Amino acid sequence: MGGADLAAVPEVRHALREMLRHWQEKDSAAVAELLISELVTNALVHTDDGAVVTATIADSRLRVEVRDFVAGVPAPPAPERPVPDDATHGRGLALVRSLADDWGIRARPVGKVVWFELNGEAA
Template identity: 60%
Template sequence: MTGHQARIGSAGGGPVRRPGGQQGERRLLRRRVGHADLGAVRDVRRALRELLDASPHAGATDVAELLTSELVTNALVHTEHGAVVTATVDEDGLRVEVRDFVAALPTPHAPSDGDGTHGRGLLLVEALADAWGVCEHGMGKVVWFELGAGATPPY
């Protein structure tokens, strides 16, 4: 996919088999955003809201939008190659991954007085997400967070 094209739908074509025989539908959003295209952050938020509105987790939309905005903005400001955003929602919760193409791993840090409004994104993710993390991924990394019951790091 290129530009601002989004794909929202069932991942894997339908129900997902859960441990213990439970079934549920998983919905997916995937979007590629171009380098320095900060307007894409608004478009990703809108698509995420649409994804969550049709789920049992619509109450988490504001937090999900905030955290996604922070991760996408970080990827666009601190890299030169754009990013790929993937959000998956099912009855257990929401998982958002932002993949960029720079290997340097971010770490949350307390911003100094001279930072203005910069440097707080990962602190927000750390404070508001049920789980979050960073993992190396090929030629780059994935920064992810989860909202919902049973959020556990998969990596």
């Protein structure tokens, strides 16, 4: 387990909630909070170097990116197979895959970016 502080997760959720306060698509905003929580938690649990989060709205589409800085990662992670109902881990990318309108993983020279997009209407 990485050494990053998981207290950052609710802070990131709150910042996204404030950003999306005037976004008309309230259901998508709730999904965005869930998905950003999953991606930030993954980045913090699996790294010691933290993460950088960006969120943008353009043309009624929300894009969130979570970048980690793990050197030497041979391949980006793949969504895990379904986990038992009582499992407390292994759901993050599966949730992103099932709830996001689009998503992906982009390798960087150091680390990777996991991103998702949700459709909605800007205020």
